[in-house]
Amino acid sequence: MLYYLVGDLMNKFLDLFEQEKPLIGMLHLGKRGFYKETFNLTKYELNTYLDNGFDGVIVEDYFGNLDEVERTLEYLYVLRDDVIYGVNCLRDYKIAFELAQAYKAKFIQIDSVAGHLPVIEDEKYAKELNELRNLIDIPVIGGVRFKYQPYLSGRSLKEDLELGMQRSDGIVVTGDGTGLETPLKKAAEFKYFIKDFPLIIGAGLTLANCIPSLKVGDAAIVGSYVKHNHKDIGIVSEKHVKRLVYKVNTIRK
Numbered sequence: 001m002l003y004y005l006v007g008d009l010m011n012k013f014l015d016l017f018e019q020e021k022p023l024i025g026m027l028h029l030g031k032r033g034f035y036k037e038t039f040n041l042t043k044y045e046l047n048t049y050l051d052n053g054f055d056g057v058i059v060e061d062y063f064g065n066l067d068e069v070e071r072t073l074e075y076l077y078v079l080r081d082d083v084i085y086g087v088n089c090l091r092d093y094k095i096a097f098e099l100a101q102a103y104k105a106k107f108i109q110i111d112s113v114a115g116h117l118p119v120i121e122d123e124k125y126a127k128e129l130n131e132l133r134n135l136i137d138i139p140v141i142g143g144v145r146f147k148y149q150p151y152l153s154g155r156s157l158k159e160d161l162e163l164g165m166q167r168s169d170g171i172v173v174t175g176d177g178t179g180l181e182t183p184l185k186k187a188a189e190f191k192y193f194i195k196d197f198p199l200i201i202g203a204g205l206t207l208a209n210c211i212p213s214l215k216v217g218d219a220a221i222v223g224s225y226v227k228h229n230h231k232d233i234g235i236v237s238e239k240h241v242k243r244l245v246y247k248v249n250t251i252r253k
Contacts, residue, residue, distance in 0.1 A: 012139040013169040014198050014218060016084050016106050017055050020252045021214045023245065024056045024086070024200075025049030025236070026223030027072065030063020033235045038064065042072050045236040046080075049226075052238055053245030056084035058109055058221060062232070066095065073103035086141075097132045105138070109221075112149040113142030113167040115160035122153060129167055141200055142168035144190070147177050161193045170198035172221070178232050179224030180204050187216045210248055 014022075027042055035041035042064075049057055059072045069087065076085045081104070088109035089096040096108045110129075117125055133140060144164040145151060153160055164171050173190045175182045181204035191199050201217040206225050214220060226241045227234030 011169060011198055013107055013141055016139065017219075019055050021217075021248060022055035022219045023053070023248060024058055024219065024221045025054045025226070025241075026062070026221055027057050027059050028062040028064070028223060028232060029060065029068045029072065032063065032233055035235075038068060039071060039075075041235065042068070043075070046072075046076075046083075048236045048238050048241055050083060052241040053249075054222075054241065056086065056106070058086045058088055059105075060088040060109075061090055070099060070103070073099055073105060076105075077103040094128070094132065097136050097138070100138050101136050107139040107141060107169075109172065110140060110142040110168070111172075112144065112146045113140070114144050114163040115151055115153045115155065116146075116149045118152050119154065126163070126167065133167075139169040140167070141170040141172050141198075143172040143174065143202060145186075146172065147174040147180070147203060157189070158193050161190065165194060165197050170200050170219070172200045172202035173217070174201075174203040178203060179230070181206070181209060182213065184209070184212055184216065187213060191216050205244070207243060207247055210244060211251055214248060214251060 027045055029042055031038045032041060046057060059069050061069050073087060076083055084106050086107040086109055087096050087100050087105045093110045100108050142164055144160050171190060171194055173182055173187050182201050187201060198218045201213050201220040205213055205220045205222050224230060224232045226236055226244055228237040
């Protein structure tokens with residue numbers, strides 16, 4: 001296993017993975033395509049990711065609901081405990097902690113951990129998040145200036161990133177939307193400020209940009225691009241997954 005130092009401490013998130021520059025597949029859940037039963041689609045996409053070289057998955061209520069999130073986590077916990085799986089509850093991050101604890105998820109993603117709230121509201125949010133993290137010991141990756149999230153803190157990017165590092169085990173950076181490329185300039189600016197702290201490319205990784213993006217970033221979350229139509233509403237394609245993994249492997253040690 002590879003070990004990553006952040007200051008004098010091992011990193012709780014990156015140390016989950018044996019592979020350098022881990023690729024994490026997004027399970028959007030919900031009914032799509034010709035699948036009549038949503039859980040069959042979820043299992044198909046899970047296997048397509050894992051059987052073709054991805055290093056883990058995130059279970060997210062993007063198209064699905066919390067019942068589908070829980071069913072998927074229960075399946076992973078009972079039958080696929082070899083998998084590195086995380087959870088992201090888009091509408092209530094607190095529920096993610098409850099589900100992660102109940103079904104032994106390996107990490108949690110929160111779309112925004114800093115910058116999205118006015119200062120007074122942010123103080124309450126930080127207190128609640130820290131209490132949950134002290135209560136439930138699980139790695140957290142969190143966004144700063146994340147897609148679809150407002151910028152309301154009034155702080156500089158450097159200040160928001162410093163707060164983000166205090167509230168997470170990895171910073172997730174994106175462009176403007178799902179499936180849209182994360183600008184390399186933005187990722188590099190984030191990395192300049194956070195230095196050795198893990199940076200996760202959270203959207204828009206493609207064959208064309210994966211090499212420069214992962215030379216800056218330490219991991220990537222991938223969903224839309226590896227679907228058959230390269231869109232979030234599509235179904236994960238074995239061909240696209242294999243091609244992306246093959247190319248990323250060229251820069252892994």
